[in-house]
Amino acid sequence: MSRPLRKLLDKAGxxxxxxxxxxxxxxxxxxxxxxxxxxxxxxxxxxxxxxxDRFAWKNYTTIFEGNSFLLxxxxxxxxxxxxxxxxxxxxxxAGYGIARMKAHKSAVVIMIARMTPGxxxxxxxxxxxxxxxLLGTLWPQIIIHLVVTVxxxxxxxxxxxxxxxxxxxxxxxxxxxTRWQIFAKVALPIAKPGIVVAFILSVIFSxxxxxxxxxxxxxxxxxxxVAVYNMLSFEQVSWGxxxxxxxxxxxxxxxxxxxxxxxxxxxxxxxxxxxx
Amino acid sequence: xxxxxxxxxVVGAASVGRTKRLRPSYxxxxxxxxxxxxxxxxxxxxxxxxxxxMEWRIGEEQRFVGLQNYARLFTDVRFLEAMLHTxxxxxxxxxxxxxxxxxxxxxxxxxxxxxxxxxxxxxxxxMATPVAIxxxxxxxxxxxxxxxxxxxxxVGIGPLQWVYHPSTVIxxxxxxxxxxxxxxxxxxxxxxxAALPTEPxxxxxxxxxxxxxxFRYLTLPMIKPFLMVAVIIRSIDAxxxxxxxxxxxxxxxxxxxxTINLYLYSVAFTYYDIGYGSAIAVVFFVLIIMLSLxxxxxxxxxxxxxxxxx
Amino acid sequence: xxxxxxxxxxxxxxxxxxxxxxxxxIQDGEFVILVGxxxxxxxxxxxxxxxxxxxxGGTVAIDDRVVNDxxxxxxxxxxVFQNYALYPHMTIADNMSFALRLKNxxxxxxxxxxxxxxxxxxxxxxxxxxxxxxxxGQRQRVAMGRAIVRDPKVFLFDEPLSNLDAKLRxxxxxxxxxxxxxxxxxxxxxTHDQIEAMTMADKIVVMHDGxxxxxxxxxxxxxxxxxxxxxxxIGSPAMNFIPGSIGGDGFTTEGGDRLPLGGRVPAASDGRPxxxxxxxxxxRLADDGMAAEVVVVEPTGSETQMVLRPLGAKAGREDRKRxxxxxxxxxxxxxxxxxxxxxxDPALAHLFNPDTGLRL
Numbered sequence: 001m002s003r004p005l006r007k008l009l010d011k012a013g014x015x016x017x018x019x020x021x022x023x024x025x026x027x028x029x030x031x032x033x034x035x036x037x038x039x040x041x042x043x044x045x046x047x048x049x050x051x052x053d054r055f056a057w058k059n060y061t062t063i064f065e066g067n068s069f070l071l072x073x074x075x076x077x078x079x080x081x082x083x084x085x086x087x088x089x090x091x092x093x094a095g096y097g098i099a100r101m102k103a104h105k106s107a108v109v110i111m112i113a114r115m116t117p118g119x120x121x122x123x124x125x126x127x128x129x130x131x132x133x134l135l136g137t138l139w140p141q142i143i144i145h146l147v148v149t150v151x152x153x154x155x156x157x158x159x160x161x162x163x164x165x166x167x168x169x170x171x172x173x174x175x176x177x178t179r180w181q182i183f184a185k186v187a188l189p190i191a192k193p194g195i196v197v198a199f200i201l202s203v204i205f206s207x208x209x210x211x212x213x214x215x216x217x218x219x220x221x222x223x224x225x226v227a228v229y230n231m232l233s234f235e236q237v238s239w240g241x242x243x244x245x246x247x248x249x250x251x252x253x254x255x256x257x258x259x260x261x262x263x264x265x266x267x268x269x270x271x272x273x274x275x276x
Numbered sequence: 277x278x279x280x281x282x283x284x285x286v287v288g289a290a291s292v293g294r295t296k297r298l299r300p301s302y303x304x305x306x307x308x309x310x311x312x313x314x315x316x317x318x319x320x321x322x323x324x325x326x327x328x329x330m331e332w333r334i335g336e337e338q339r340f341v342g343l344q345n346y347a348r349l350f351t352d353v354r355f356l357e358a359m360l361h362t363x364x365x366x367x368x369x370x371x372x373x374x375x376x377x378x379x380x381x382x383x384x385x386x387x388x389x390x391x392x393x394x395x396x397x398x399x400x401x402x403m404a405t406p407v408a409i410x411x412x413x414x415x416x417x418x419x420x421x422x423x424x425x426x427x428x429x430x431v432g433i434g435p436l437q438w439v440y441h442p443s444t445v446i447x448x449x450x451x452x453x454x455x456x457x458x459x460x461x462x463x464x465x466x467x468x469x470a471a472l473p474t475e476p477x478x479x480x481x482x483x484x485x486x487x488x489x490x491f492r493y494l495t496l497p498m499i500k501p502f503l504m505v506a507v508i509i510r511s512i513d514a515x516x517x518x519x520x521x522x523x524x525x526x527x528x529x530x531x532x533x534x535t536i537n538l539y540l541y542s543v544a545f546t547y548y549d550i551g552y553g554s555a556i557a558v559v560f561f562v563l564i565i566m567l568s569l570x571x572x573x574x575x576x577x578x579x580x581x582x583x584x585x586x
Numbered sequence: 587x588x589x590x591x592x593x594x595x596x597x598x599x600x601x602x603x604x605x606x607x608x609x610x611x612i613q614d615g616e617f618v619i620l621v622g623x624x625x626x627x628x629x630x631x632x633x634x635x636x637x638x639x640x641x642x643g644g645t646v647a648i649d650d651r652v653v654n655d656x657x658x659x660x661x662x663x664x665x666v667f668q669n670y671a672l673y674p675h676m677t678i679a680d681n682m683s684f685a686l687r688l689k690n691x692x693x694x695x696x697x698x699x700x701x702x703x704x705x706x707x708x709x710x711x712x713x714x715x716x717x718x719x720x721x722x723g724q725r726q727r728v729a730m731g732r733a734i735v736r737d738p739k740v741f742l743f744d745e746p747l748s749n750l751d752a753k754l755r756x757x758x759x760x761x762x763x764x765x766x767x768x769x770x771x772x773x774x775x776x777t778h779d780q781i782e783a784m785t786m787a788d789k790i791v792v793m794h795d796g797x798x799x800x801x802x803x804x805x806x807x808x809x810x811x812x813x814x815x816x817x818x819x820i821g822s823p824a825m826n827f828i829p830g831s832i833g834g835d836g837f838t839t840e841g842g843d844r845l846p847l848g849g850r851v852p853a854a855s856d857g858r859p860x861x862x863x864x865x866x867x868x869x870r871l872a873d874d875g876m877a878a879e880v881v882v883v884e885p886t887g888s889e890t891q892m893v894l895r896p897l898g899a900k901a902g903r904e905d906r907k908r909x910x911x912x913x914x915x916x917x918x919x920x921x922x923x924x925x926x927x928x929x930x931d932p933a934l935a936h937l938f939n940p941d942t943g944l945r946l
Contacts, residue, residue: 017383022397024455029400031423032412048423090308097305106306113317115564117516117537120557123544124323125316146316154309170638171671175685175736176659183305185684189675208405210519215545225407229523232411239415246408257403261396264403268463 029254035243036060043239059244063231069245071220072227078138079223080206083145087153087202092195095157096187107158110151118211121147126215140216141223148209149202156201156267160194161187197267200260204253224249321561324554332551345555354531355539355556362515362535365446365453369514370507372454377461377506378499382491384462385469399459406456410523413452414439417524439525442532449533452520457513461506468502469495504575508568515564536560588649588662588739588772589614590635596643597630597796604630606796607644612789615770617763621783622793622819629744631793632776636665636742648739664733665742669749670725672717678728679704679713682735703734706765723754730765741766743775747782759785780820784808792816814943817863817936823891823911826869828862828876829940837862837937841896843876848932860946863936866891866913875929878910880920890914897925 034050035043036059042052063069098106121144129140164187172186188195213226222230228245231237257264328345332338349355380398388394401409416422417438428434438448472495480490518537521527527534527542534542540560544553590612597605605627612618620628633639635646637658645652653661664685672681680687682703683696691699704710707727717725726746733741743762747755763786766773777783783790784804792799792807792815799819800812811817817825830839833856837845845862878894885891894910912928920926937946 014383014386014388018388018394021380021383022394025397025401025459028409028412028455029404031416032409035412035415044421046421046426048421048426086312090312093305094309097302100302101306103306109313109317112565113313115512115516115568116317116321116561117540117557117564118518119537119540119544120324120554120561121316121320123550123553123557124320124327126545127323127550143316146312150309150312150316165669165671167667167669167671168673170636170658171665171667171673171732172684173638173658174636174661174663174665174742175732176688177684178659179302181688186673190673192675204403208403208407210405210407210523211541214522225405225519228411229407232414232523242411243415246405246411250405250408253403253405254400257400258393258396261392261399264399265395265463268460 032243032247035239036247037244038240040238040240056240059240060248062241063245063248069227069248072222072224075138075141075217075221076207076223076225079141079145080203082138082142083149083206084199084202086142087146087149088195088199091150091153091198092157092188092191093183095154096161096183096191098154099158099161107155110155110158113147113151114155118147118209122212122215129216135216136218136221138221141212141221144212144216145206145209147212148205152202152205153198156198157191157194160191160197164190193263196260197263200256200263201267204256204264207253208250324557324561327551328554328558330551330554332549332554334548334550338551341551345552346559348552349555349559354534355536357531358534358536358539361446361533362537365450365517365533365535366511366514368447368450369453369457369517370510372450373458373461373510374503374506376454377458378465378503380458380462381465381469382495384466398462401456402459406519407523409456410452410520413520414524417448439533440529442529445525445529445533449521449524452524453514453517456520457510460513461510464502464506464509465499468499472498501575504571508571508575511567511571512564515560515567536563590740590772590774591647591650592631592635592644593647594644595631595634595641595646597627597634597639598642604796605634605642608793608796608798609644610791610798610801612772612774615772617766617773617775617786617788618791619775619777619783619787619789620791620793621777621780622799624778625795626793627796628776628778628791628793632742632744632774635740635774636663637661662739663742664736664738664740665744666729666733666746668745670717670729670746672725672728672732674717676716677713678709678715678717678720678731681717681728682713682732684732685736699735699737700731703731706734706768707731707761722750723758726750726758727761730762734765734769737771739772741771741773741775743773743777745777746775747777748779755782762786781822784820790820792819794819810945811863811936812945814861814863814938817938817945821865823866823913825936826864826866826910827938828864828896828910829859830862831857831859832937833857837935839876839896841876843896844874845876845929845935846874846932847935847937859940861938861940863938864910864930865934866911867915868930868934869910869912869928870930872927872929875927876910877925877927880922880924880926881909882922883918883920885917888915890916890918892918892920894926894928 031050034052037055037057038049038052039054039056042049042056098104125140125144129135129143134140168186168190169182172182177185208225209223210225210229213223214229217223217226228242228249231242231245329340329342330338331341331344384391384395384398416424417440419425419435419437419440422438424438425435428436437444439445476494477490480494485493516537517535518541521533521535521538522541525533527538536556537560540553540556543549543556590610592608592610592612595605595608596603608627608631610618620631622628630639634641635648637653637656641654645654647653648661648663673684676684679700682700686696686699700713701710704713707730709724709727709731712720712724712728717728720728726749729746746762747758750758759782762775766786775782775786787804789801790804790807791801794815800807800816802810807816807820811820811825814827818827828837828839828845830837830845832838832847836847837860839845839862877897879897880892881895882893883890884893890913892912892914894912896908896910910928938944939946
């Protein structure tokens with residue numbers, strides 16, 4: 001076989017391979033989109049229809065009408081936002097301290113926290129929140145989401161600060177900086193990419209969290225995943241609006257994933273963290 | 277004598293003070309996080325351990341029962357079955373993503389056009405909200421209206437009952453788990469492939485090794501530590517899997533797909549048997565830690581160089 | 587500007603002693619270079635002067651004030667690091683002014699000082715750029731600029747030229763020396779490169795295994811090395827060491843050849859074993875002297891370097907260290923295989939005790 005032809009075949013083979021690889025993900029989300037844009041009749045058709053003759057845009061409007069969806073969106077935003085911000089405020093300095101003290105053993109606690117099933121945090125904290133009378137507010141969820149966000153942030157920041165050269169901080173020491181000035185003016189600005197990674201992953205895993213919500217959320221304090229799940233438990237629910245709701249819930253995350261895939265990949269391979 | 281000891285102490289104190297002054301202490305950076313970790317992570321651990329020794333139902337008096345809750349586990353058929361389901365589910369949910377993820381990593385490790393975008397799409401399943409994708413899978417699994425049975429009918433298979441029959445429910449759930457988490461294995465292995473030195477490959481090529489031989493004798497041994505990391509993480513996550521199972525089957529039909537985690541949820545938050553639930557949580561936790569330690573030990577032995585920091 | 591006094595300084599990590607009691611006096615305005623092979627403790631010693639390492643024993647004083655317990659920021663020193671340690675997120679101007687800004691110096695004063703330093707180093711057009719946009723040599727200059735701006739009591743340099751290519755290194759060597767002649771700031775400079783030490787220093791401290799082998803002016807070390815380590819470390823190509831014994835009024839090599847000592851025979855040392863040291867450029871053709879076979883001739887243009895094997899020594903790995911190096915100014919027609927007889931001017935020969943390595 002001639003060389004150019006062989007090269008071409010190699011390339012075509014590789015393209016087919018890659019298409020095969022991404023197709024489960026791609027087809028799934030395309031089907032999800034299709035479900036969310038079809039009327040009940042089209043969703044129940046056999047053989048299934050991929051692109052319907054008329055789009056059911058009203059699937060999207062109905063979810064915002066009947067189900068206090070905006071309130072749940074807002075709840076999700078508050079819980080994820082607060083849990084992530086708080087995790088960054090305490091976790092970034094902690095990652096710095098642990099990295100500089102070379103206290104790698106303390107990272108074991110973070111590892112074990114990562115291994116512990118979310119439910120085993122839930123039982124004691126549920127009782128604690130009940131005793132404190134916090135149930136019915138967003139506080140229990142914000143606090144328990146720290147179980148997810150704080151370890152992610154600390155873990156990623158330890159890894160990041162360990163790779164930043166000590167020489168820079170020594171230079172700052174000689175230049176007359178105090179330890180707080182070194183942290184604020186040298187270490188922190190250099191660690192910005194690491195903070196971005198920690199932020200993104202913390203947001204995603206907090207946003208996606210479901211198990212804490214089903215136990216701790218009341219009707220007014222549901223986050224989006226819980227709200228979507230509750231839509232399912234209504235009998236006779238139609239597929240169109242349900243798929244539309246599911247898509248709305250996960251869309252912010254999907255956009256973030258594709259937009260920041262480089263940071264996400266870096267963060268996941270560094271710590272291989274996952275929440276809950 | 278007493279003078280001697282006191283002066284010794286002064287010298288000791290002075291040297292401690294010196295250490296403190298010259299090199300800044302980093303403790304203040306850690307303290308806030310330490311308080312949070314103790315509050316939301318360590319306290320629940322300890323409290324769970326304590327509750328597991330109690331007869332404790334919500335709304336009733338608590339009383340100390342020692343190891344009685346643990347003894348009950350051995351005779352609880354539902355728990356033992358859940359244990360079995362968990363082991364089968366975990367084993368399959370580690371193996372399938374491991375094989376597929378490694379293959380995907382090898383494909384992604386080549387020069388592809390739009391590699392970043394493709395990788396972004398490939399990673400989407402594991403970042404998407406689990407509840408949302410579980411809902412869509414539920415629709416796809418539907419025996420009459422689901423798209424999966426239609427696709428199978430095109431190649432002349434089926435129809436299957438998927439998650440609606442005890443014999444296929446676990447396999448169907450493993451399919452979702454595999455779909456969702458193959459990307460993570462891919463990323464970890466890809467990280468390993470990127471760290472490989474190129475010289476051995478060039479040398480092997482000169483020696484006349486085929487592509488398969490290069491994979492079998494060079495790549496595979498060298499990425500073994502990364503595969504072990506993937507196995508560890510995958511095992512932990514599969515053991516803990518909750519969102520997908522709960523949303524799609526809630527452990528059903530009957531209890532055919534009930535894992536320890538789902539049973540734990542039912543005991544604690546459906547029957548409000550907090551004491552027994554805590555005991556299950558403790559056993560579950562010990563199981564995860566033990567498995568992790570075994571895998572970590574195996575990983576240590578499989579490391580081809582001590583320099584890799586994963 | 588200041589003097590630095592290092593008294594009996596020790597450093598140990600656990601039970602391992604890295605620096606075993608070192609004393610150096612550095613005068614105001616002096617350029618002192620700590621030189622030695624890697625692992626000799628020179629960098630650790632510099633970091634102790636900077637305050638980046640704890641001092642396990644002894645004292646370091648700057649201007650007669652003991653600074654053992656003083657953190658780096660209060661020592662009024664500036665340091666140039668091996669990898670430059672430029673703050674990547676700051677412009678060159680901000681890098682240079684960082685220390686001044688930390689001290690809340692007036693804006694006008696900062697600008698003036700930065701501009702002056704930039705002028706000295708030719709960094710003017712680069713002030714608005716970031717470190718990543720600079721070449722290695724430019725970064726090196728910024729690191730120096732950052733030190734100059736501080737106008738500190740002491741400059742510390744930690745192998746600042748080791749990341750530069752050979753040509754740039756020679757150029758920066760000159761620039762650092764010029765800078766010192768201009769500013770006259772007390773400087774402590776660490777390097778493993780003895781040529782850097784020879785060309786730049788007012789005073790060289792040769793370190794080895796945590797102790798000081800010798801302190802002295804560059805040419806003083808070259809002409810009068812205190813022991814075989816210094817003799818072998820300073821000078822390139824290295825000094826030839828010829829084992830043998832003292833006898834009569836000369837030196838007898840192991841091969842039985844006679845080398846002159848010019849009447850410098852130590853008293854009552856007849857028959858005593860010794861090592862005869864000759865710098866490569868000090869050999870001359872001689873009627874008596876040592877018989878050796880030419881192995882390799884390496885002309886460099888300005889001079890010729892020859893590797894010789896003393897007769898009686900067999901070819902082979904073990905005899906490598908018996909081989910002699912001879913550097914001639916003039917060109918030569920010598921061919922490999924030829925046998926020559928060489929000997930140094932006795933006044934330029936060195937004698938060492940083979941057991942202690944000390945000069946006799």
